[in-house]
Amino acid sequence: MDSSTVKKYLPWIVATALFMEQLDATIVNTAVPSIAASLHVTPLSLKSVVTSYILSLAVGIPVSGWIADRFGTRRVFGSAIAIFTFASVLCGLSLNAPMMVVARLLQGIGGALMMPVGRLAIVRTFPKSELLGAMNFVIIPALIGPLLGPTVGGVIVHLVSWRVIFFINVPVGLVALYLVHRFMPDYHGQDKRPLDVVGMILFSTGTAILSWLLEIFGEHTVEPVTEILMLAMSVALLGGYAWHAANRKYPLLRLALFKVRTFRISVLGGFLTRLGVGGMPFLLPLLYQVGLGLPAWHSGLLMMPTAAAAMGMKLIAPRVLSKLGYRQVLVVNTVCIGLTIGLFSLVGPSTPSYVIIGIGLLQGFFNSLQFSSMNTLAYADVEGKDTSMASTISSSLQQLSMSFGLAAGSLITAWFLGNVPQSNQPLVTSALHHAFLALSVMTILSSAMFWGLRRNDGESISKGPGPRVEEESTSAAQ
Template sequence: MGETVDPGLEKTRRYLPWVVAVALFMQQLDGTIVNTAVPTMAASLGVASLSLKSVLTSYTIAIGVLIPLSGWLADRFGTKRVFGFAVAVFTLGSLACGLSQNLPMLIASRVLQGVGAAFMMPVGRIALLKTFPKSGILRAMNFVIIPALLGPLLGPLTGGLIVHWLPWRMIFLINLPIGLLGLWLVKKHMPDHRGVENDRLDTVGFVLFGGGVALLSWVLEIFGEHSMDPLPVAGLAALSLALIGGYLWHSRRDPQPLLPLDLFKVRTFRVSVAGGFVTRLGIAGMPFLLPLLYQLGMGFTPWQAGLLVMPQAGAAIGMKLLTQRILGRFGHKQVLVVNTLLMGLLIAAFSQVGPGTPVWAILLFSVAQGCVSALQFTAMNSLAYADTSDAEASDASTMASTGQQLSISFGVAFASLVTGAFLGSIDRSDAALLVPALHKAFLLLGAVSVASAATFLTLKKSDGANVSGHGQPADTDP
């Protein structure tokens, strides 16, 4: 039975996914362009390619630290104002990246980008959750993701062509016109949802959690650097864990904690966030490692490496058109268990890619990875909101986004760490030595993803049915 929708809400539902999609497109385009350009940027700045992970992790650390504020800010100041602020700051951060003259300046500018990115997707997701009914969430999220996936589709080739023909700084300046378009769309079509109650900000919780996450991420980044004394590093790691532990203790005693852990009592939310965290640890390092394999290990130019990655995003777009049918047919549990195993095996399969591997085989792996990744992320993201109430929308979006970004940050650091460990002190510019180390890293990352499939076995067959329609009559809501 269809839902009666007033014209104003109907117009909002029509345009809101486009508003969020443009912002996400800019964010995704930036990420994939940067990954492709890592070797060229490293050579220009006079640093090793693996050392340039700080440009990636500083961005994701900033997101991970600040995302917990997104729900509170959206409830306090409204989704329209906070989302517009996020797009503006990300655009300014892109300009600063393009003007950076050295690695410290670039890292600082990436942090500024991260400040904007920390609020874009979580607040956009809050707006979607408060605008669409449960039965329409999966359809709305897919609509947002499909245009946004044009970023990963165009990013690798665009980044490769830019660094081949133009200064690498153009990979950031290309965001400026997109950001201006995003600001115009926010002004015209972003709804201004606010929380019913303006709760106070849990400042103590933010300091404990943010400080612990930032410190732990930094420790993971510098771990394995031969210039660092292991004792201070171990001390910092212990301090970071103590801060995070302090937050867990604090959150149980504060009536309005920064991240309400009671949400983890909801099984579908718990499995989605916890299982997704481990799964993303395996997949998150791939965009960082593949350009190293293709360019440094196999001798491809940046634009050629970009072409090898493009089919992954193209396949993801195609799979997004099928995810609702697949989830409706098989349900979240079966899809997540089987698909997670496939994803881990595909990551491990890249251990067979090296000099002499036929291009068609690389493209086949890329297409397969794009399909399973798109299905995996859609299933995990939609499951997180299956059993949360509308009143919990801000907290659920904030916590899910925090988990996703932390796993991405830790995944990049983990991938770099294990690759560096396999390399040891050997010459990292020697392709004959780099490729075997990357192969071992792919095997380990694949094993992590395979192991994460066990978390999805705790789901029930009916979990997520209210968003997927599994076992239910077809939904007719607009």
């Protein structure tokens, strides 16, 4: 297959699958009341529909790199899309809550393979000098999916049936499967490493418990003692994995990759930054709908400028990074994100719409530049044979950081709200304002992580690699 053809279509393939996954992950939340009424259960009992998907991601992502190395990126990515699409049909046909939970678990398995394997195909296809542009294109669906999900879900539920939410994945999935068959490169790992079963059990179980805790933390349905015990179990399992991995030739996740300075700073810095950013998709709808008293559709519209700005940023991000460098961009841009989050603490019922739109545009602009920078810097100094492992580790920590961010946003808001009824609009708005300020400070402080970068770090990506790196990074699609 001609490499130029692969480069032309591969970003579209990965972007389409990622958009389908990200949209689905958020769109379901809007439909929970309608699904509960249709299945004759309470909305609270459908919490497992949301958490089951998160648990599948936590379990499936760590092993995705090994599966891709063993069976090839084309087969695994295509299978992931097929599983996700088939599970979407099962979700739409569900007759009861248990059937819905099983379908969402299966859907999560497909989603867990799509994200890291798609990113791996991008990294192995494009030389480092072209990686920034490709990644910048692919990351846009990850930014706009969570923003459009609540609005699209609300419109579908209002006009037709909640089942359509899942059926819209079918035509998208079929188109994606066709494109995978025609244009997806098929990369295999250089080493046939055995599957680390013990490591998989330790890490996947630990992350699954932790992800579940973050989803239900603070709910009165779970006793505090139980939460503490589960947290201790999760920490023990993850600690056990760290010890296990240090003494194994082929661990599930090779933590020695963190010795690569740019990879370590990018992944860990990104984890810390997402703690603040990750709470925004949860807090902003509350601010607009509870604090400002806007309907759900209006709230969704106010979040769309963020997506528009994110899409526009991809046009200038390569030039910004080439001129300023990764260190300066990440240090300054992280502070800008924190300041933008803090600006939402000034938004109230009397705030003009154009001011809210302006803040949203700034947020999308800075967020897009941040994620593009972090996601590409992670591979700047990683050798070709380690790209699969790097993609898996990066995806695993991103999933955890998203869960941590949502939990942080909700817990901080609940802390400031106290026992005040959520119908008390002024006090709820005040609590949200305090939460924005807290997340703002957290994000600004996370910029310190990027101080460890050097001025020329990432130049193989932002300004183009030397001949040797170019040769190592370019692979012929099979």
